[in-house]
Amino acid sequence: MSGARWRLHGLARNPGAPAGILLRILASGDDDVRRALLWRPGVPAEVHAAAASHPDAGVRLLLADNWYVPAARRALLAADPSAAVRAAVAAGPNPFHAEVPFEPLPAGTCVVLARDPDPAVREELALCRRTPAEARAVLVTDPEPDVRAIAVAWWEDPPEDVIDALLTDPSPHVREAAARAGYRTRPPLAAALLDGPGAAEVAADAPLDRPDATRLARSPDPSLRAAVAANPHLPADLADELSRDPDPAVRLAASLRPELTEEQRAAIDYAVEPGTVLDPPRWTAGPGVLRRCATSAHPVLRQAAARSPRLPPDLVETLARDPDTVVRALLAEHHPDAPADLLLRTLLESPLPARWTLLDHPAFPREALSRLADSDDPFLRTLIVHDPRCPPATVERLLTDPDDLVRLTMAADPRLPQPRILELLHDPDLAGAAASNPALPAEAVHAILTEAGIP
Structure with a gap:
């Protein structure tokens, strides 16, 4: 990436850049820069609105599953002409990767998506853990068997009448998914699931008769023994047997049973690595x-x-x-x-x-972070910028740190003197970080836009 593009990329990330500047950057046509602009906190509402109505579906896609975008704004894209955008809205932000807490879509929006004409959209909605019961009730009647199966499989507690209906579904795939969703309250459903894929999950909590419990507790597969060792329905003598199993994972599972006293737990030879x-x-x-x-x-x-x-x-x-x-x-x-x-x-x-x-x-005691300026851990040295009392001289000193991330973090700190920020705009390694600095003077902002050919 050239110096000019690094500077534009940094300006797009700049939390001090006004909406008018960001709107000009959004119109620039550079996908990487647009992503830098939209995948961050603090983007003004008018910039989100412009992106949501942008003629390029790729720009709208940048909002659809973006955890920084309010749910009400993402919900508007449920009617987007692009199926890819609607599918991303239905999938929603990944809660395991999200950097910030985010609101789920409104239930009414999810019901609309559950009736989307594109099956890929409906499937993404079925896969989303945050999809509410109102929408799942629609998805389990979907014309596509895969959607019906996924919808019930990811439903945390489906109603009994839903299980009843899907157990007689014409698709064997759907019937199996319904059995997996209902075996905890319907013991006969468990037996057929104990010998197929995913048997360990069923063995961990299914109501078991004595023959099945014995067979699983003495299986040659340690993963099945570990699963059944956690089963609350396991007879006491088999639980005791598994507490002395030769496999450490099985003994660990047995040590976590709810009926054990502290003395009984301590008697089991389990280990948890630090x-x-x-x-x-x-x-x-x-x-x-x-x-x-x-x-x-x-x-x-x-x-x-x-x-x-x-x-x-x-x-x-x-x-x-x-x-x-x-x-x-x-x-x-x-x-x-x-x-x-x-x-x-x-x-x-x-x-x-x-x-x-x-x-x-x-x-969090942010005022304690300045003392990390001389830490041996580069990550910890970066944290000094979060200390409101950190002296500007410390920030400037770390601009020469041997670690790249430390230098980049310091270059974006608004405590740096403006002449130093302007100087860093011409440093090939720190230009982008300097352009993201909220203290960047207005004349430098306009120079970056002019250099990038943005009117």
Whole structure:
């Protein structure tokens, strides 16, 4: 990318750029620059509106599944002439990749998408975990078998009458999906699922008769034994047998059974590697178990408790001092009243990738970040820009840091003197970051547009 394009790319990301400037950039026809402009927070509403009505479907597509775009704006694209845009709206922002919390689409919009003429749109809606029951009720009657199957498979708790109807569906694919959705309350449905793909998922919670339970508990496949070791319907003697299984994953699953006392758990030879994050057992989401989990010697149960935003203050204090790094990190990420010292400690020590989101926590002690200017970790050195008390001289000093990311982060900091920002616009490595600096003078903004040939 040339220096001129880097500067334009940076200007598109500049949070201080007024709407009029951004509208001129949006009209420039450069796809990379348009993505930089629209995939960021703080884009003015009039710029979103211009993008939503842009004649290029590629521009509209940049809004459709964008977690920075309000749900009401994304909802308007449900009537877009492009099926690709409508499909992206239906899919919605990926909650596992989203950098910020986002609103789901209104239920009425989802119902409209559930009746979209293009089956690809309806399939994306069926795959979306946030699709509401009103829209799923339409999707399970879809003319396409794949859509019906996906709609019920991703429905967290489908009504019994929906299961009844789909169990007699003409498509075997749909009938199997209905059986998988209903086996927890209909034991006869489980038997046919225990020998096919996905048997482990069924073995983990299906009501089991004694022959099936015994067969699974003594399967040569350790993944099946581990699954059934977690099954709440497993007879006590088989659960005890699995607690002594030669496979460590099976013993770990057996150690998490709800009926065990702390003494019984401690007697099982299980291990959880430091830094390991494990999915909590389903029973830990039930009422009245938070205190039991939070005070358990089992780190996976303490991890489950740490995920709860409903944890009472005394247990927050207890888990904030937990010896397990993951427990502390999960508490910091999930609890609204996580202590400030825990938030800072987690940011510095956590093995989890979400640690940087802690900067947005209202209690995060940003004024403690300046001392990271000389950290051995380049990522931590970048964080000084979030400290409102960080001296401008420190920011300027780190412009010569050996790490590229540190230098780029400093070049975008508005505490830099304007002459220094203007100088960095001609640095081949830092020009884009300097152009994204909110303190960029107006004359430099217009020079960048002129250089890019934008009227």
